[in-house]
Amino acid sequence: MKAGLFIPCYVDQFYPQVAIATLQLLEKLGVEVVYPPNQTCCGQPMANSGFEHLTKGCDELFVKNFANLDYIVCPSGSCTLHIKEHLHDEHDEAAATGIRKRVYELTEFLVDVLKVEKLDASFPHKVSMHQSCHGQRGLKISQMSELVAAPFSKPGKLLQMVKGVELVQLSRPDECCGFGGTFCVFEEAVSAKMGKDRVADHIDHGTEFITAADMSCLMHMEGILKRQKSKVEVKHIAEILNSQL
Amino acid sequence: MEHNNKDHATLAAAFNVDEARVDWHDETLWFVRQKRDKAVHIVPEWEALRETASQIKNNVLSNLHDYLLQFEKNAQQNGITVHWAADDKEHNQIVHSILQQNNINRIVKSKSMLTEECHLNNYLKSVGVDVVDTDLGERIVQLADEAPSHIVLPCIHWKKEEIGELFHQYLGTPKGNADPQFLTGAAREHLREKFLTRRAAITGVNFAVAETGEFVVCTNEGNADMGAHLADVHIACMGIEKIIPLQKHLGVFLRLLTRSATGQPITTYSSHFLQPRKGQTLHIVIVDNGRSRQLGREDFRNSLKCIRCAACFNTCPVYRRSGGHSYHTAIAGPIGSILAPNLDMKDYADLPFASTLCGSCSNVCPVKIDIHQQLYKWRQVLVKDGYAPTAKKIAMQGMASTLASPGIYRFAGKMGRWVIKHFPFMVNNKLNAWYKHRDMPAPPKESFGEWYKKNREKKG
Numbered sequence: 001m002k003a004g005l006f007i008p009c010y011v012d013q014f015y016p017q018v019a020i021a022t023l024q025l026l027e028k029l030g031v032e033v034v035y036p037p038n039q040t041c042c043g044q045p046m047a048n049s050g051f052e053h054l055t056k057g058c059d060e061l062f063v064k065n066f067a068n069l070d071y072i073v074c075p076s077g078s079c080t081l082h083i084k085e086h087l088h089d090e091h092d093e094a095a096a097t098g099i100r101k102r103v104y105e106l107t108e109f110l111v112d113v114l115k116v117e118k119l120d121a122s123f124p125h126k127v128s129m130h131q132s133c134h135g136q137r138g139l140k141i142s143q144m145s146e147l148v149a150a151p152f153s154k155p156g157k158l159l160q161m162v163k164g165v166e167l168v169q170l171s172r173p174d175e176c177c178g179f180g181g182t183f184c185v186f187e188e189a190v191s192a193k194m195g196k197d198r199v200a201d202h203i204d205h206g207t208e209f210i211t212a213a214d215m216s217c218l219m220h221m222e223g224i225l226k227r228q229k230s231k232v233e234v235k236h237i238a239e240i241l242n243s244q245l
Numbered sequence: 246m247e248h249n250n251k252d253h254a255t256l257a258a259a260f261n262v263d264e265a266r267v268d269w270h271d272e273t274l275w276f277v278r279q280k281r282d283k284a285v286h287i288v289p290e291w292e293a294l295r296e297t298a299s300q301i302k303n304n305v306l307s308n309l310h311d312y313l314l315q316f317e318k319n320a321q322q323n324g325i326t327v328h329w330a331a332d333d334k335e336h337n338q339i340v341h342s343i344l345q346q347n348n349i350n351r352i353v354k355s356k357s358m359l360t361e362e363c364h365l366n367n368y369l370k371s372v373g374v375d376v377v378d379t380d381l382g383e384r385i386v387q388l389a390d391e392a393p394s395h396i397v398l399p400c401i402h403w404k405k406e407e408i409g410e411l412f413h414q415y416l417g418t419p420k421g422n423a424d425p426q427f428l429t430g431a432a433r434e435h436l437r438e439k440f441l442t443r444r445a446a447i448t449g450v451n452f453a454v455a456e457t458g459e460f461v462v463c464t465n466e467g468n469a470d471m472g473a474h475l476a477d478v479h480i481a482c483m484g485i486e487k488i489i490p491l492q493k494h495l496g497v498f499l500r501l502l503t504r505s506a507t508g509q510p511i512t513t514y515s516s517h518f519l520q521p522r523k524g525q526t527l528h529i530v531i532v533d534n535g536r537s538r539q540l541g542r543e544d545f546r547n548s549l550k551c552i553r554c555a556a557c558f559n560t561c562p563v564y565r566r567s568g569g570h571s572y573h574t575a576i577a578g579p580i581g582s583i584l585a586p587n588l589d590m591k592d593y594a595d596l597p598f599a600s601t602l603c604g605s606c607s608n609v610c611p612v613k614i615d616i617h618q619q620l621y622k623w624r625q626v627l628v629k630d631g632y633a634p635t636a637k638k639i640a641m642q643g644m645a646s647t648l649a650s651p652g653i654y655r656f657a658g659k660m661g662r663w664v665i666k667h668f669p670f671m672v673n674n675k676l677n678a679w680y681k682h683r684d685m686p687a688p689p690k691e692s693f694g695e696w697y698k699k700n701r702e703k704k705g
Binding site for chain 1: 253254257258260261264267268282285288289292562567597598599600601603604608621625628629633637638646647648649650651654658662678679681682686688691693695697698701702
């Protein structure tokens, strides 16, 4: 099985350890991973700001990079959702359609495609899960508190396979952290307040590490934790699933 | 109705100056969301109910013309006078002319967001008609000369101590008394006199049944009934989208509405108005005011399914932390943000951006409006039609060309990380909105792409 590794631009630039953990984790599980070196960004920052018409260049580049792979795996629910909902290529729409069907967020790939039942990982810490909205409500990797439906959580299931992880519950299990792409600067006041409130919920419940399937939310919360000089850290779920502490 | 040139971000920033108040506002509305959760999680068929309601409303929107005519015919047969208003102005004039014909210049009004949308109070004031809003929350904001900040809980932004002070000033209650029961009693006494002396009552409409020509008004305080039963003239104002085809459909909507709104199984009063009582005249004003234009917008038409429960307000993490007035429109919150640009793209170009697109609104919506998807789509429309700020446009164009070229992207990334590392003051300053409340990520020594090239490509 050949899978293309799709690394979001800000992970590439600011959180290489998350991409390395994703790569190593997939390889440990027997996946042949290809990293197309000419990838940049899925185009979401423009599209969510109303400039979807400026994303054609990103789209064509994406199709060129990922057209010939069995699966495309990404350690971000948000970027995956953007590709799934909005990738088009007027020169090769069939290729774009194929990619939209074969692109997976990391935890859904592990649970739904690889059908992982056990992991050789250990992380002896109190961990709390931030449900990133696009992964949760967009890709439905976890059940949503608004719906009257049976609970499930793909990232939660994986975390339970990690030795030593003590999962901490929150008061508001799936409230947005307020990052929201360019929202974080154009609506700075509300965005920062949402981030502060979200972080407080995790801290109040005694967590040591906040984890998520999306680094962008974690980047937002990390910015607030660091400003508050908190001892609580953020860790992408790939880092925990790949951990050998 | 306040109307100013400030946008949501500016008004929300002002609201956030008092952080303790933001916490209080957030927690108050989150409590309502939790009540909603409790009320819906005991209904096993909840999701099926939502789907049914959504399909009934889709059918209504696809056959609106016929249902409206059917409703008009049946209502007329029941003895109701039906009026049609193309826009807010015509609506206000019709209401005024009915009052003039009856020589009435003092009226009571209960629960109608449509009249807020049409700015009826201001209009009637300008032609010398005195309007008293009789629902407690509406009366409070009216005394304070404010617009409602929430469509179901109009004065949710007021604390009880402040209401005590307001009542002391306007109703003469003792200074410092903020006991809710006492204040409610004082308001009741004050309003009782209005009900008894005013000869015309305006109400809203929650559902208009095409099959029977009746309409249903859902309230908790019973003021719509009090007004309608005591007045010689009852005027009910409704948007064209309030139609439901059959009476039995009320069994779906009445179960959904109040569970979604406040977490009650049903409103205290669900009053059916079928015909005027003896000696009374009953009017219905059916208003378009941009709704048929919205109906013609394929991506946005199903926003007209809305039954005004405000569940999307209560769940919205942005609304809870920015307050209803930051939306500077009669209907705030996520649903208001997809309705308002239809009324005026320029005035409300900011509202679809007042969201993180978290999607919680669409999940609580009892008629399954894809609110967050429509927020995304409005952004595209507004930018294409030229309502994006120039600075944003330039930034986005720069970003797009950088990200479309791997070489420039790698160079820019390297430069960015280098700048943060060596000249942190270039990013860590007041010009960077991120930095005001958040630290920047520490720049790693290399990107993943660089790491991969060093550690993996050689092997191959």
